[in-house]
Amino acid sequence: MPDxxxxxxxxxxxxxxxxDNWTYEVKWDGYRISIHIQPGKVRILTRGGHDWTHRFPTxxxxxxxxxxxxxxxxxxxxxxxxxxRSDFSALRxxxxxxxxxxxxVSR
Numbered sequence: 374m375p376d377x378x379x380x381x382x383x384x385x386x387x388x389x390x391x392x393d394n395w396t397y398e399v400k401w402d403g404y405r406i407s408i409h410i411q412p413g414k415v416r417i418l419t420r421g422g423h424d425w426t427h428r429f430p431t432x433x434x435x436x437x438x439x440x441x442x443x444x445x446x447x448x449x450x451x452x453x454x455x456x457x458r459s460d461f462s463a464l465r466x467x468x469x470x471x472x473x474x475x476x477x478v479s480r
Contacts, residue, residue, distance in 0.1 A: 374409060374411050374443055374445075375445075377407070377418060377422050378407055378445055378447070380405045380406075380407055380420050380447050381398075381447050382405065382420075383398070383400060401449040401451045401459040402451065402459040402460070402461040402464075403449040403450050403451035403452075403459055403461065403464055404419060404420075404425075404449065404450045404464065404468070405419070405420040405447075405448075405449055406418060406419060406420075406425070406429070406432075406447075406448060406449070406450050407445055407446065407447050407448075408432065408433075408436060408444075408445070408446040408448070409444075409445050410436050410439065410441060410443055410444045410445070410446070411443050412442065412443070415433045415436050417429050417432060417433060417450075425468070427471070428468040428469075428471050429450055429468065429471070430471060432450060450464065450468075451464060452464040452467055
């Protein structure tokens with residue numbers, strides 16, 4: 374398992390590529406993270422390489438249902454508002470509160 378992999382980041386373009394051999398990802402307003410899963414261990418790393426596992430215990434716990442021996446997942450940590458839109462302010466508030474050993478409340 375590598376210590377870190379470079380996350381996939383959006384590339385600005387003036388128009389979408391042509392053809393059927395491409396896909397897209399919704400641009401959420403959150404933290405880009407990679408989740409490193411190994412037997413008995415999960416690490417959640419930021420785009421800058423910081424270990425923020427302690428800030429995202431709900432995500433770390435959710436990896437247990439994946440039934441994989443090892444994996445690296447690249448994605449975005451977000452908090453959604455009542456309309457299903459990402460809310461960066463709420464994400465910062467929650468992740469900081471969890472980092473300070475506060476209780477995480479999920480919607």
